[in-house]
Structures are given as structure tokens and as C-alpha cells.
Amino acid sequence: MQETRLDTARIRAARRVIDPIFLNTPLYRCEPLEPALGCTVSIKLETANPVRSFKGRGTEVVASLLADIGSRAVVCASAGNLGQALAWSARGRGLDVTVVASRFATAAKLDRIRALDARLELVDGDHEMARERAAAIARHDGIRLLEDSLDIETCEGAATIGLELVDTAPSFDTVLIALGGGALATGVGHVVKALAPDVEVICVQPLGAPAMTHSWRRRRVVTTDSTNTIADGVAGRCPIPAVLDDLLLVADDAVLVQEASIIAGMRMLLDHAGLVVEPSAALGVAAILEDRDRFAGRHVVTIVCGSNVDVDAYHRWVGAAPVHRS
Amino acid sequence: MQETRLDTARIRAARRVIDPIFLNTPLYRCEPLEPALGCTVSIKLETANPVRSFKGRGTEVVASLLADIGSRAVVCASAGNLGQALAWSARGRGLDVTVVASRFATAAKLDRIRALDARLELVDGDHEMARERAAAIARHDGIRLLEDSLDIETCEGAATIGLELVDTAPSFDTVLIALGGGALATGVGHVVKALAPDVEVICVQPLGAPAMTHSWRRRRVVTTDSTNTIADGVAGRCPIPAVLDDLLLVADDAVLVQEASIIAGMRMLLDHAGLVVEPSAALGVAAILEDRDRFAGRHVVTIVCGSNVDVDAYHRWVGAAPVHRS
Numbered sequence: 001m002q003e004t005r006l007d008t009a010r011i012r013a014a015r016r017v018i019d020p021i022f023l024n025t026p027l028y029r030c031e032p033l034e035p036a037l038g039c040t041v042s043i044k045l046e047t048a049n050p051v052r053s054f055k056g057r058g059t060e061v062v063a064s065l066l067a068d069i070g071s072r073a074v075v076c077a078s079a080g081n082l083g084q085a086l087a088w089s090a091r092g093r094g095l096d097v098t099v100v101a102s103r104f105a106t107a108a109k110l111d112r113i114r115a116l117d118a119r120l121e122l123v124d125g126d127h128e129m130a131r132e133r134a135a136a137i138a139r140h141d142g143i144r145l146l147e148d149s150l151d152i153e154t155c156e157g158a159a160t161i162g163l164e165l166v167d168t169a170p171s172f173d174t175v176l177i178a179l180g181g182g183a184l185a186t187g188v189g190h191v192v193k194a195l196a197p198d199v200e201v202i203c204v205q206p207l208g209a210p211a212m213t214h215s216w217r218r219r220r221v222v223t224t225d226s227t228n229t230i231a232d233g234v235a236g237r238c239p240i241p242a243v244l245d246d247l248l249l250v251a252d253d254a255v256l257v258q259e260a261s262i263i264a265g266m267r268m269l270l271d272h273a274g275l276v277v278e279p280s281a282a283l284g285v286a287a288i289l290e291d292r293d294r295f296a297g298r299h300v301v302t303i304v305c306g307s308n309v310d311v312d313a314y315h316r317w318v319g320a321a322p323v324h325r326s
Numbered sequence: 327m328q329e330t331r332l333d334t335a336r337i338r339a340a341r342r343v344i345d346p347i348f349l350n351t352p353l354y355r356c357e358p359l360e361p362a363l364g365c366t367v368s369i370k371l372e373t374a375n376p377v378r379s380f381k382g383r384g385t386e387v388v389a390s391l392l393a394d395i396g397s398r399a400v401v402c403a404s405a406g407n408l409g410q411a412l413a414w415s416a417r418g419r420g421l422d423v424t425v426v427a428s429r430f431a432t433a434a435k436l437d438r439i440r441a442l443d444a445r446l447e448l449v450d451g452d453h454e455m456a457r458e459r460a461a462a463i464a465r466h467d468g469i470r471l472l473e474d475s476l477d478i479e480t481c482e483g484a485a486t487i488g489l490e491l492v493d494t495a496p497s498f499d500t501v502l503i504a505l506g507g508g509a510l511a512t513g514v515g516h517v518v519k520a521l522a523p524d525v526e527v528i529c530v531q532p533l534g535a536p537a538m539t540h541s542w543r544r545r546r547v548v549t550t551d552s553t554n555t556i557a558d559g560v561a562g563r564c565p566i567p568a569v570l571d572d573l574l575l576v577a578d579d580a581v582l583v584q585e586a587s588i589i590a591g592m593r594m595l596l597d598h599a600g601l602v603v604e605p606s607a608a609l610g611v612a613a614i615l616e617d618r619d620r621f622a623g624r625h626v627v628t629i630v631c632g633s634n635v636d637v638d639a640y641h642r643w644v645g646a647a648p649v650h651r652s
Binding site for chain 1: 351352373600
């Protein structure tokens with residue numbers, strides 16, 4: 001394939017600086033999901049760690065590098081998971097962290113950022129406004145701006161999931177990856193295409209936040225004016241050109257799913273897999289639900305990328321009456 | 327210490343025949359639980375595998391041995407988790423499995439046993455009646471009876487959790503272990519006492535199923551006439567003498583907890599850790615909730631041993647209105 005910004009040797013090196021608590025996450029077939037989905041389903045579970053998402057892989061790489069060069073401070077914009085992970089990785093390395101987030105972000109994520117001793121600044125707008133504010137802080141304070149998906153460390157961290165997938169489960173046909181800024185999709189996609197090129201890489205985004213998918217389909221950056229999805233972790237409007245370029249090289253497809261399918265996916269993962277997941281982590285199951293024929297008889301891996309939810313909202317989504325009982 | 331029936335070298339050997347899907351399970355500190363519990367809490371998560379409990383470790387050892395000697399069939403009594411795990415381990419090894427369970431067992435567990443192609447026989451009584459029936463089947467058919475906690479392979483399998491605890495987290499003070507038949511407690515307890523003797527081993531049982539705890543306290547087998555607990559996985563009435571002997575050597579304490587504490591523990595694990603757990607897996611948190619002073623300032627590891635719940639019952643237990651919000 002043409003070369004992405006990623007490099008497999010660098011990803012292997014990145015893996016060595018990541019706290020093992022984020023590595024070698026569970027990967028297992030989940031048969032109880034299969035009757036309703038019509039295909040073989042394996043779960044790569046990225047929630048059983050101190051920050052309940054895959055983001056710790058990337059922030060470990062960044063924080064380790066910053067500590068090595070003697071940096072004292074870093075700022076990022078975040079929907080919540082990156083900020084929480086960066087705060088976790090920075091604590092104990094003597095790094096001051098500022099996280100800029102939308103005031104509409106998931107409260108549980110903001111609470112954890114504060115609890116991990118990061119400075120949290122809220123903007124009265126969406127994630128793109130938080131990105132602008134974080135960049136302004138970095139310029140003003142002369143400190144490192146960590147830009148999710150643009151900064152290669154965030155992609156390399158996510159890409160270590162790909163190494164574990166191809167090392168452990170060489171026999172799957174398709175990997176379903178939540179698509180937001182693109183770090184997860186380009187990172188995992190790069191490794192899969194480099195080491196297991198026959199495996200299909202399918203990115204999944206909500207219909208209510210389709211900017212990167214539209215960009216991938218048109219092969220140029222397409223922005224949107226707003227987002228409307230419960231999948232807060234992937235709700236961007238302004239794709240980053242360099243990330244899109246990588247995504248064009250590694251993704252076989254990018255699909256959009258409805259909110260009802262995301263909620264159905266969350267319920268199925270609770271009822272049949274016993275997993276609490278945040279909406280972004282149900283995108284893969286949602287994609288299967290919307291196109292069972294496409295996946296029939298195939299072995300699909302879905303990356304369950306996070307479980308940080310507001311408990312009340314989660315109860316509202318999954319409801320008292322479970323659906324899709326087998 | 328005096329010698330239990332277990333042997334650390336044999337446990338290390340057992341580890342090598344267990345499918346890696348059950349090994350090296352997540353072990354991580356869960357800070358969001360800590361404000362409410364008043365101590366440092368780490369979780370050893372045994373639910374992210376195809377059978378959603380730790381029992382696969384032991385059944386892998388048994389099924390591997392049976393396959394090696396050319397056995398064709400095995401029968402066990404089970405509250406559900408052992409039977410499910412044995413069915414999983416036997417499938418693909420050409421072993422016929424019969425599981426005997428109470429007709430009052432958790433329906434989701436029975437469904438999974440059937441789905442994994444085991445023969446399921448229900449008795450119109452409790453787990454002790456299922457044990458008698460399984461023994462009768464073994465005698466009649468001339469096949470291997472797998473007796474949980476009595477058969478050393480079940481203890482050795484569980485003991486591999488202990489190896490992972492002492493290898494990964496040498497700095498904890500206490501491990502809290504759900505106490506039922508005793509395989510988990512004697513297995514993990516043996517390894518901890520052999521390799522990290524300063525770590526306190528505390529077994530936790532429901533007040534509604536206290537037979538083994540009463541036996542441990544009186545240093546002789548005490549049976550009860552009935553059980554009354556939602557913690558189906560640990561609801562035995564007739565402790566096994568050889569298992570009690572081992573437990574007397576490795577447990578520093580055995581405590582009993584109320585049903586309300588078990589439910590509160592399940593809610594806390596959902597609200598603060600994002601984990602769906604079955605009642606037995608909340609016993610450790612329940613023990614801390616009932617005696618915060620005892621654990622204040624200590625680093626406690628709790629083994630989250632299973633997540634197989636009936637979804638409706640689970641929703642009833644954890645309720646719509648979460649408690650213990652921080």
C-alpha cells in the first residue's frame with residue numbers, strides 16, 4: 001500500500017513505553033451476540049483499565065516523550081476520554097495538564113478529568129470550539145498542544161490495538177472501528193493493512209456526525225455545521241486533512257449508522273455480553289445490525305473502545321426492558 | 327505454612343494447559359470506587375472471556391487431562407458457571423458433558439450451558455441435590471464426576487489467578503475472595519500465602535449461605551438446612567472436609583455480608599466501574615461497605631469472578647435510580 005504517516009516499527013517501539021495496564025486487552029469470541037447478528041463476533045475490549053477507554057495507549061506515548069524531553073505542561077481539547085487518559089498518564093510524570101472541553105460533554109468524563117488533577121476549562125460550544133481554545137492556550141502559554149488524531153503519537157498508541165489483533169486472532173475477516181477524529185481508525189487500519197492485508201477495515205460513524213465519512217467518500221475534507229448524536233466520543237465536524245489522507249489509504253469502507261442502531265447495539269452488548277459501553281463503542285454492532293447480509297457468515301472483530309457514560313443517560317438509553325433477548 | 331492439597335509447581339504447570347483467553351486478565355486500580363470505600367481498590371476482572379467467569383481456568387485443566395487420557399464423558403453439578411465453562415472446554419475436545427443443575431438456577435447460565443451443546447439435567451431441589459444426582463450419574467454411567475472445589479484441578483485453575491496477582495501487583499495488602507465451595511479461595515489463598523505471605527486473605531460469603539464460613543470459624547464442617555441469597559454462585563450448604571482443611575490453612579478471615587450490601591456492591595461496580603457483575607462478584611465490595619474502618623487506607627484487591635446474570639433480575643437489583651453517586 002501507499003505509505004501512511006504511520007510506521008509499524010515505530011508502533012512496536014511505542015508499545016514498549018505504554019504502561020502494560022493498557023496492553024494485551026481481552027479479545028474473545030462472544031457467541032451470545034451471534035444469533036442476533038448473523039455472523040461470528042469477537043470483541044476487543046478496551047474498557048477494563050483505569051480510564052475505561054483505549055486513549056491511554058496514545059497518552060502514554062505522548063506523556064512518556066514529554067517527560068523525556070523535560071516538558072512541564074501540555075494542553076488538549078477532548079470530548080472527555082483523551083483528557084482523562086492524558087491526565088492519568090501525566091500524573092506521576094510531573095506534567096501539568098489542561099483539558100479544554102465542551103460544557104455539553106459527558107459529565108462523568110469531566111468529573112474524572114478533574115479527579116485526576118488536570119485543569120479543566122469548559123467552552124460554551126462544541127468540540128471544534130474546544131479545539132480552537134486549546135490551540136490558543138498552547139500559543140499563549142508556549143506549551144505543547146496535543147491534537148488527537150493529528151499528532152502521530154495518538155495514532156501510534158491506538159495502532160498498538162492493531163498489533164494485538166493481528167498477533168492474536170489472524171483468522172478474522174473484518175474489523176469494525178469507531179470513526180471520529182481518525183486516530184483509532186488510521187492506527188488500527190495501518191497495522192491491519194500492513195500485516196494482515198486481507199482483513200477488511202470498516203469505519204463506522206453516526207449519521208448525526210458524518211463529516212469524516214463524507215470526506216472519505218469524496219476523497220476531500222467535508223465539514224458539517226453541527227452534529228447530532230449521542231456518540232459524544234466521535235462527534236467532530238472538521239476532519240483533519242492529514243488524517244483523511246491516511247484514512248483513504250487504510251479504510252476499505254466507511255459507513256454511517258442511525259442513533260436507534262447505536263442504542264440497540266448498546267442494549268445488545270449489555271444483554272448478551274454483560275458489557276456497559278459508551279455509544280461510540282456500540283458503533284460496530286450498530287453497523288452489523290443495519291446490514292446483516294453484508295456480514296453474514298463472516299468473522300467480525302469489533303473494538304469496544306470506551307465505557308465512560310453518565311449513568312442516568314445510560315439507564316435511559318438501555319431502558320428497563322431489554323430488547324433482542326435470544 | 328502447613329501444606330494444603332495444592333502445589334505451586336503444579337499450579338504453574340496447570341497454567342500452561344489453559345487456553346490463553348482465560349489468562350492474564352485485567353488487574354487495575356479503580357479510583358472512582360475509592361471515595362465511597364475509603365481504601366485503595368484494585369479489580370481483578372474475570373468476566374471478559376467467552377464464559378464470563380473464572381471457571382474456565384479450572385475446566386481447561388480438567389478437559390485437557392481428560393482428553394489426554396482418552397476420556398469421552400464427564401458430568402458435574404453446577405450452579406451454572408462451572409457447567410458453562412466445562413461445556414466450553416469440552417467442546418472441540420470430543421468430550422460429552424452432562425451438567426446437573428437446580429431448576430432454580432439462573433436462567434441465563436442454563437441457556438448458555440445448552441447453547442454450548444452440553445446435556446443439561448435439572449433437579450427439583452437445590453445445588454446439594456444436583457451434586458447427589460451428578461454423583462449418581464457418574465456411578466451409573468461409569469464416567470468422570472467433576473466435583474468443584476474437591477477436585478484439585480478446579481482449585482489449581484482458580485489458583486492461577488493468584489499467580490497473576492502476586493506477579494503483577496506485589497504491593498497490595500488484602501485480597502477479597504468470594505467463598506462458595508472453596509476452589510477460588512483455597513486456590514488463590516494457597517498461592518498468596520506461598521508467594522506473598524504478608525498479604526491478607528479474606529473470604530466473603532453471604533449471610534444467607536454461611537456454611538463454609540461457619541465451618542472455617544469452628545474448624546469443623548458445619549452444614550445448613552437451606553440457603554437464602556441472590557448470590558447463586560456461592561450458595562452451598564454442605565462444605566467438603568478436604569476443602570475446609572485447606573481453607574483453614576490459607577484464609578486469614580472469613581466474613582459474612584448482608585444481601586443489601588451485595589446489591590449495593592453491584593450498583594457501585596456498575597455506577598463507578600462500568601461493570602456488570604453477578605452477585606457473587608460483588609461480595610468483596612460488600613465486605614468493604616460493611617466494615618470500612620477495617621480496610622481504611624489499605625490496598626485491597628477484589629476478584630470480580632463472574633458476570634452471568636439474568637438481565638431482568640439484574641435491572642431489578644441495580645434499579646433505575648443509581649445509589650452511591652460520588
